[in-house]
Amino acid sequence: MKPFTYERASTPAQAAAAVARQAGAKFIAGGTNLLDLMKLQIETPSHLVDVNGLGLDKIEPTADGGLRIGALVRNTDLAADERVRRDYAVLSRAVLAGASGQLRNKATTAGNLLQRTRCSYFYDTNQPCNKRKPGSGCSAIGGYSRQLAVIGTSPACIATYPGDMAVAMRVLDATIETVRPDGHARTIPIADFHKLPDGTPQVENALEPGELITGVALPAPVGGTHVYRKVRDRASYAFALVSVAAIVQKDGSGRVALGGVAPKPWRSADAEAELPGGAKAVTGRLLAGAQPTAENAFKLTLAERTLAAVLSQARA
Amino acid sequence: MTGHDKGCHLPITRRELLLAGASSTVVATGAVAGTAAASPSSATPADVPMAQVTLAVNGRTHTLALDTRTTLLDALREHLQLTGTKKGCDHGQCGACTVIVDGRRINSCLTLAVMHPGAKVTTIEGLGTPANLHPLQEAFIKHDGYQCGYCTPGQICSAVGMLDELARGVPSHVTADLVAKPLLSIDELRERMSGNICRCGAYSNIVEAITEVADGGAA
Numbered sequence: 001m002k003p004f005t006y007e008r009a010s011t012p013a014q015a016a017a018a019v020a021r022q023a024g025a026k027f028i029a030g031g032t033n034l035l036d037l038m039k040l041q042i043e044t045p046s047h048l049v050d051v052n053g054l055g056l057d058k059i060e061p062t063a064d065g066g067l068r069i070g071a072l073v074r075n076t077d078l079a080a081d082e083r084v085r086r087d088y089a090v091l092s093r094a095v096l097a098g099a100s101g102q103l104r105n106k107a108t109t110a111g112n113l114l115q116r117t118r119c120s121y122f123y124d125t126n127q128p129c130n131k132r133k134p135g136s137g138c139s140a141i142g143g144y145s146r147q148l149a150v151i152g153t154s155p156a157c158i159a160t161y162p163g164d165m166a167v168a169m170r171v172l173d174a175t176i177e178t179v180r181p182d183g184h185a186r187t188i189p190i191a192d193f194h195k196l197p198d199g200t201p202q203v204e205n206a207l208e209p210g211e212l213i214t215g216v217a218l219p220a221p222v223g224g225t226h227v228y229r230k231v232r233d234r235a236s237y238a239f240a241l242v243s244v245a246a247i248v249q250k251d252g253s254g255r256v257a258l259g260g261v262a263p264k265p266w267r268s269a270d271a272e273a274e275l276p277g278g279a280k281a282v283t284g285r286l287l288a289g290a291q292p293t294a295e296n297a298f299k300l301t302l303a304e305r306t307l308a309a310v311l312s313q314a315r316a
Numbered sequence: 317m318t319g320h321d322k323g324c325h326l327p328i329t330r331r332e333l334l335l336a337g338a339s340s341t342v343v344a345t346g347a348v349a350g351t352a353a354a355s356p357s358s359a360t361p362a363d364v365p366m367a368q369v370t371l372a373v374n375g376r377t378h379t380l381a382l383d384t385r386t387t388l389l390d391a392l393r394e395h396l397q398l399t400g401t402k403k404g405c406d407h408g409q410c411g412a413c414t415v416i417v418d419g420r421r422i423n424s425c426l427t428l429a430v431m432h433p434g435a436k437v438t439t440i441e442g443l444g445t446p447a448n449l450h451p452l453q454e455a456f457i458k459h460d461g462y463q464c465g466y467c468t469p470g471q472i473c474s475a476v477g478m479l480d481e482l483a484r485g486v487p488s489h490v491t492a493d494l495v496a497k498p499l500l501s502i503d504e505l506r507e508r509m510s511g512n513i514c515r516c517g518a519y520s521n522i523v524e525a526i527t528e529v530a531d532g533g534a535a
Contacts, residue, residue, distance in 0.1 A: 005365045006384040006430055032426045035387070036407050048384070050431055076420075080486040085494045096489045100511025101478055103408060105420040106427060236489065236510035 001038045008050045012214050013183040018049045020181035020210025027051050027212060029072055030107040032099075033115045042125060042132055056110075056214055059083070065220035068177075071110035071213045075099070075165070078109055087221035090245050093228035094168035100237050110213035113166055113176065113193065114205065117159035117263075118239050119148060130156045131201040141293075147241065150292035150299050152262035157201030158293070161194055161264050167245045168228055170257040170265035175217045181210035187217070194264035201263075224249040225314040230259070231306050242302045248314035252276045256307065258286065261299055279308035367430040373398065374442030382429055389413045391429035392439060400440035400469045404513070411512035414470040414477070415439050421477025423511075440469035443476065452476060455525035463516030471512045475526045478508045482530075500530045 009015030019025040024046035028034055037043035056070035059081050067083055078084060079095040099107060121127045121139035128137035140148055140158050149160045169190050176188040188206050195203050207213070224247040232238040240260035248254040254275050257267035271286035283304040290300060370379045373396060380395050389406075392398045392415070401424060404412030408426040415424045416438040444450035452472045455461070462468045482500055490507045491498045498504060505523055514522065 001385045003364045004384055006367055006428075028428075028431070031428065031431065032408055032423070035426050035428070039406065048428075052431060076481070076486060080484075082495075085487065089494050092487065092494055093489075096487060096491075100408075100411065101481065101488075101508055102411060102414055102421050102423045102474065102511045103426075105477075106422045236507050 001035075002041060002044045002046070004045050005047045006050065007047070008053050010053065012051075012054055012056070012179045012212050013181075015049050015051050015054065016179050016181045016183075016210045016212040018210075019212070022047050025049060029111045030074070031111075032103050032107045033111060037116065040123065040125065042123065051212065062217055067218045069109050069216045069218070071108060071215050073109045075104035075107045075109070075112060076101070078165075079104070088168075088172060088218055088226070090171060090226035090228050090247060091165070091168040091218075093226065094164040094230075094243075094245060097228055097230040097240075097243070098164040109165070109216055112163055113169075113213065113216070115163050116204070118162045119159040120144060122159060131159060131197070131204075134200070134202050144295065145293040146295045147239065147260075148293070148296055149262050150296055151266065151287055151290040152196050152264065153291060154197045154199065154201070156199055157197035157263070159197070159201065159263060160260055161204075161262065162239050162260075164228070164230060164240065164243060164259060166190065166194070167243055167257050167259035167265040169216065169218075170267050171245045171247055171255040172218050172222075174219075176213055177215045177217060178207065178211050178213050180208060185214070190216075190265070191267070196263055204263075222247060222255075224254060227310045227314050229306055229310045229313070231302060242299055242306050244303070244306050244310045246307070246310045246314060248275070248311065252315075254314075256282060256286070256310075258283075258303055261287070261290075261303060275311075279304050279311055283307055369430045369433050371429070371432060371435055371437055373437045374439060380429065384428065384430055386429050387425050388415070388417070388427050388429045388432060388437070389424035392424060392437070398439050398441050401473075402466055402469055404467070404470075409513070410467070410470075411474055412467050412470040414474040414512065416473055416477055419480070421474050438473070438476075440473055443472065450476075451529045452525065455529050456522070459521045459525040459528065460518070461522040461525040462514070462518050467512060467514045467516075471509070471514065471522055474509060474512045475529075478505075479526075479530055481508070500527070502527070505530075 009018055019027055026045040026048055028048045029051050034043055057072040058070045059073055060068050062068050075095050079092045085092045119140055121129045122132050127139040130138050138157055148158045174190045176193050179185050193206050195205055227246045230240045230243040232240055243259035245257045255272055257265045259265060268286055271282050274281035274285050287300055365384045366381055367384050368381050389403055392401050401415055402412040404410035406425045408423040413423055413425040414421050417435050444453045452475050485497045487494055487498050488504055488507045490503045505526055
């Protein structure tokens with residue numbers, strides 16, 4: 001790791017101001033992704049602002065019947081919360097499908113949203129990567145791409161967003177709550193939070209410099225059967241090749257988002273309208289225009305079949 | 317450091333040997349640099365940011381002045397000489413570094429020591445002693461839950477944390493009914509322990525050892 005100075009922030013606004021003030025500063029919460037990347041010198045912050053003392057570690061009801069999850073709620077506590085298990089089961093399931101028990105004890109809600117891709121070329125500092133070093137090129141295009149994205153990609157980057165939790169938050173229409181360095185708060189719908197790579201794959205989300213996530217709001221529960229199904233190379237503790245988050249209602253309508261196929265959780269209203277027609281109709285619409293590589297074209301079929309399994313489970 | 321040591325006639329233990337080696341390194345470095353400091357941090361260049369942290373490790377309070385980059389794992393091993401906690405991958409993938417911090421199992425390699433002021437840390441050295449083993453230590457010996465033993469401290473600390481999570485009703489990926497209290501099964505145990513890799517492949521014996529303790533059987 002490169003040397004860095006360290007401070008503990010006492011309020012969210014003070015933390016945001018501290019990061020905005022100093023070039024090369026970063027927030028650290030759970031640290032499970034950031035420290036991994038710092039050891040590889042993929043992340044090289046010169047200053048860390050520790051936000052663990054900010055008290056953003058509660059799950060509370062909101063005025064409109066939903067839940068507000070503090071930014072620092074650990075993944076274990078989010079998945080184990082009785083209200084989340086009962087009313088937002090897809091979220092519990094998604095969190096439990098990711099990482100390991102030890103990592104979930106440390107990793108936070110906000111940090112999970114911000115985790116970086118696991119593209120092997122992003123991790124290999126000897127290789128060009130537009131996300132790690134803008135303008136250096138993309139080694140994954142024409143390289144090893146089995147794990148990578150099939151849709152939403154650009155000629156600059158075909159990396160996936162690797163997480164599970166955000167895919168469930170996408171079908172739940174979650175809202176990200178933040179505070180900016182000037183102390184003003186704002187909310188960002190999760191649909192707009194993660195960015196497609198286009199020509200700037202290093203820009204992964206809508207946050208401004210120094211902007212701190214303070215929480216995630218879930219709207220009132222929508223009922224239905226909640227399913228999160230993750231297909232991966234091991235039975236546990238591996239990133240998704242394809243994952244499906246779904247909420248299916250008794251009348252056959254519902255919501256579907258895919259993980260492991262794109263640079264962000266992938267969902268569309270057009271595709272959901274096809275739900276009564278079955279999995280093939282949905283993924284046909286949801287993945288229209290996909291540009292897979294020869295190595296990851298299997299994900300199109302896998303997504304359809306995983307959704308078919310999810311729908312039959314939900315309707316059983 | 318188990319009953320296996322009883323048949324060992326070497327004059328010093330491996331840990332003492334390692335400690336002796338570490339001390340001479342420090343002395344040698346200090347001599348070259350012309351400084352009189354005698355802690356491992358004396359090798360740190362003066363311009364590297366330092367921070368102070370107080371940790372309660374296995375019931376003893378320690379105040380350490382550390383390079384801010386020092387992971388909890390390196391603080392335990394290199395500064396407190398608690399080498400029971402192992403460094404495997406150093407990237408949170410293998411679980412060999414698992415310790416219990418404020419009652420929860422975590423990867424000590426993926427957290428900075430300075431992030432844990434006042435934390436209560438339990439390592440394998442704090443769970444049991446050779447004369448008074450923790451039930452899981454005893455069960456791992458009885459069931460031969462290891463081959464080389466390198467992952468074992470992490471496996472045992474992880475199992476302690478895992479059984480506590482189960483007792484608190486934390487669900488897992490394989491829990492069928494999300495709103496019911498989860499019960500221990502072989503599938504649950506394997507899923508919940510998936511963050512601990514055993515390269516020797518002693519998994520079936522590890523499962524038996526943990527199952528025996530979870531069931532309350534005599535270890």
